[in-house]
Amino acid sequence: MPILTVPDVRQAVREHEAVLGLRVLMDLGWIVTLGDDEGHQLSLMSRDASAPVNPDVSVFVDDVDAALERARAAGVEIVHPMTREPWGVTRFFYRGHDGRVVNVGTHTAV
Structure with missing residues (x-):
């Protein structure tokens, strides 16, 4: 989105x-x-309420932990660490080599 x-x-x-x-x-x-x-x-x-930068796009995945592992393996910059947010989302942000910031998350219980 x-x-x-x-x-x-x-x-x-x-x-x-x-x-x-x-x-x-x-x-x-x-x-x-x-x-x-x-x-x-x-x-x-x-x-953004808790991150140092605003993301350009948000992508929700089934396994956010696996996505973080893949992001690290790909060598992209993690600009917001894995965070369980109070509004029911667990997410991290990475910056792609093109400079775009992607919010990767999943819905979690509040």
């Missing part, structure tokens, strides 16, 4: 709801995820 960093999350939500016809699926204030019943999703973010 793409993540857009925006200066005003509320304004961005209104614009993308109007243009894309998506609705709010999750709202943590600093990040809002819009989507529809077909699985189309877009996140809008001001500043």
Whole structure:
């Protein structure tokens, strides 16, 4: 799912709801995820709540520990360590050689 960093999350939500016809699926204030019943999703973010950088994209996997092992083996920079977040996600970020930051996570119990 793409993540857009925006200066005003509320304004961005209104614009993308109007243009894309998506609705709010999750709202943590600093990040809002819009989507529809077909699985189309877009996140809008001001500043990540716990990471030092904002990710460009979010990819959820079945086994986040195995993904972290593969990231380390690939030699990519881990820019946010594996973290169990209070909003029910376990995740880490890596920076690819192109400079893009990828949030890799899985849903976990809160």
